[in-house]
Amino acid sequence: MTETRVERKERTRRAILDAALELCEDSSLVALSLRQVAGRVGIVPTGFYRHFDSIEALGLALVDESFVSLRAMLRDVRRVEAGGTAPVSFAAIVDRSVDTLVSHVHAQRAHFAFIARERTAGPPAVREAIRHEIELCERELATDLARLPGPDAWSAEDLRILSNLIVTAMVHTAESLISSAGRPEAERRLTQTARTQLRMVIIGALHWRSGQD
Amino acid sequence: MTETRVERKERTRRAILDAALELCEDSSLVALSLRQVAGRVGIVPTGFYRHFDSIEALGLALVDESFVSLRAMLRDVRRVEAGGTAPVSFAAIVDRSVDTLVSHVHAQRAHFAFIARERTAGPPAVREAIRHEIELCERELATDLARLPGPDAWSAEDLRILSNLIVTAMVHTAESLISSAGRPEAERRLTQTARTQLRMVIIGALHWRSGQD
DNA sequence: ACAATGGGTGAACGTCTGTGCACTCAATCT
DNA sequence: AGATTGAGTGCACAGACGTTCACCCATTGT
Numbered sequence: 001m002t003e004t005r006v007e008r009k010e011r012t013r014r015a016i017l018d019a020a021l022e023l024c025e026d027s028s029l030v031a032l033s034l035r036q037v038a039g040r041v042g043i044v045p046t047g048f049y050r051h052f053d054s055i056e057a058l059g060l061a062l063v064d065e066s067f068v069s070l071r072a073m074l075r076d077v078r079r080v081e082a083g084g085t086a087p088v089s090f091a092a093i094v095d096r097s098v099d100t101l102v103s104h105v106h107a108q109r110a111h112f113a114f115i116a117r118e119r120t121a122g123p124p125a126v127r128e129a130i131r132h133e134i135e136l137c138e139r140e141l142a143t144d145l146a147r148l149p150g151p152d153a154w155s156a157e158d159l160r161i162l163s164n165l166i167v168t169a170m171v172h173t174a175e176s177l178i179s180s181a182g183r184p185e186a187e188r189r190l191t192q193t194a195r196t197q198l199r200m201v202i203i204g205a206l207h208w209r210s211g212q213d
Numbered sequence: 214m215t216e217t218r219v220e221r222k223e224r225t226r227r228a229i230l231d232a233a234l235e236l237c238e239d240s241s242l243v244a245l246s247l248r249q250v251a252g253r254v255g256i257v258p259t260g261f262y263r264h265f266d267s268i269e270a271l272g273l274a275l276v277d278e279s280f281v282s283l284r285a286m287l288r289d290v291r292r293v294e295a296g297g298t299a300p301v302s303f304a305a306i307v308d309r310s311v312d313t314l315v316s317h318v319h320a321q322r323a324h325f326a327f328i329a330r331e332r333t334a335g336p337p338a339v340r341e342a343i344r345h346e347i348e349l350c351e352r353e354l355a356t357d358l359a360r361l362p363g364p365d366a367w368s369a370e371d372l373r374i375l376s377n378l379i380v381t382a383m384v385h386t387a388e389s390l391i392s393s394a395g396r397p398e399a400e401r402r403l404t405q406t407a408r409t410q411l412r413m414v415i416i417g418a419l420h421w422r423s424g425q426d
Numbered sequence: 427a428c429a430a431t432g433g434g435t436g437a438a439c440g441t442c443t444g445t446g447c448a449c450t451c452a453a454t455c456t
Numbered sequence: 457a458g459a460t461t462g463a464g465t466g467c468a469c470a471g472a473c474g475t476t477c478a479c480c481c482a483t484t485g486t
Contacts, residue, residue: 028334030244121241121334165410172381197378204417
């Protein structure tokens with residue numbers, strides 16, 4: 001016996017998740033059929049039920065999996081920010097953060113594409129799950145920002161609003177990166193755009209409540 | 214005879230467009246079937262072909278229609294900006310612009326929801342059409358911004374990047390407004406968030422290239 | 427008055443869909 | 457050793473799907 005029973009089951013489950021991720025890449029979960037997935041995996045349609053109750057349940061599992069990738073990215077970004085004890089410039093933080101985003105989007109294309117797509121087009125339960133996860137990310141970002149120098153004038157509400165803006169911009173950047181796959185010059189351009197936008201936002205936030213008319 | 218022949222055809226065409234817009238509201242175009250649409254309209258499935266070659270062609274027509282609504286909004290925003298001859302504050306421009314966005318999203322919910330959803334989840338041709346239209350909007354916004362006071366330090370590239378950021382934030386605001394339908398307090402909160410974000414971005418842009426570290 | 431047009435019909439096709447049910451048989455438990 | 461479990465099978469069903477074709481018949485152009 002080279003494989004235990006639970007191992008074999010887990011392997012099939014993984015194959016189903018991978019197949020689903022690939023198959024819905026150019027449409028959406030709502031257009032994905034149980035039979036397509038089973039066919040791709042190499043099992044009979046009814047075998048699918050041994051692992052998931054429905055395509056929607058599969059979708060929720062894919063949400064979990066995708067956000068593991070996204071949180072890994074956030075951890076990397078945070079590690080950069082808190083890197084040395086010496087104070088670093090905002091511009092440096094921005095550049096490193098964008099680089100981290102780009103490399104993670106490359107490494108986990110399918111997961112980021114899944115989130116971007118199903119966020120607006122998935123089954124209601126999937127949409128809601130993604131919305132909730134993103135909200136958690138925004139809250140995490142807000143507490144990170146609170147630790148940065150210069151936020152004395154930022155209220156809790158301002159932090160929430162700023163985090164929301166930054167996350168929105170980064171989600172959009174990820175979407176664009178995904179749809180520009182394999183066009184390096186377009187990607188460099190997008191990267192530069194993201195850097196500039198993030199800097200503008202930070203500068204705006206730093207002058208917030210002091211530079212109003 | 215109360216209706217001419219072309220009128221009757223146009224009426225059926227409209228009914229198809231409306232039915233499709235409603236039916237794909239809680240899924241996506243890629244999950245919409247020709248038979249569902251025909252059934253809702255009250256014609257036999259084959260009758261569909263008298264008006265469109267495929268669901269995808271229908272989708273492209275819906276893109277056109279939806280962007281008529283979106284451009285009407287942009288026209289309203291522009292009218293506010295260029296309102297009087299007296300110089301108005303950026304804050305006032307922002308407030309009025311956000312109000313205009315909110316009221317148009319209310320009035321044309323289905324169109325804005327369609328754009329937001331199919332932008333990432335529609336058939337490839339539809340996605341591309343939407344991406345292209347949004348890019349045109351960004352260019353228009355860039356030329357509008359160039360006319361505003363204070364942009365002496367903004368290069369053409371800066372304008373493009375700034376427009377992209379603003380459009381992204383507003384698309385996101387529209388998405389949120391749509392998914393918060395019928396919860397007035399959530400809507401007011403979103404409106405306030407959008408206002409603050411837009412102000413932060415403008416302030417950041419105004420300090421751009423002068424307040425860098 | 428007559429012929430042509432074209433929006434809408436209705437049946438039929440082959441294919442794909444989700445799901446139910448009885449089954450096998452190797453891995454696991456007792 | 458023997459009983460149990462459970463992942464995967466195979467068949468069958470009813471329904472939805474896109475598309476074809478020949479067919480109406482009211483509106484139109486002549």
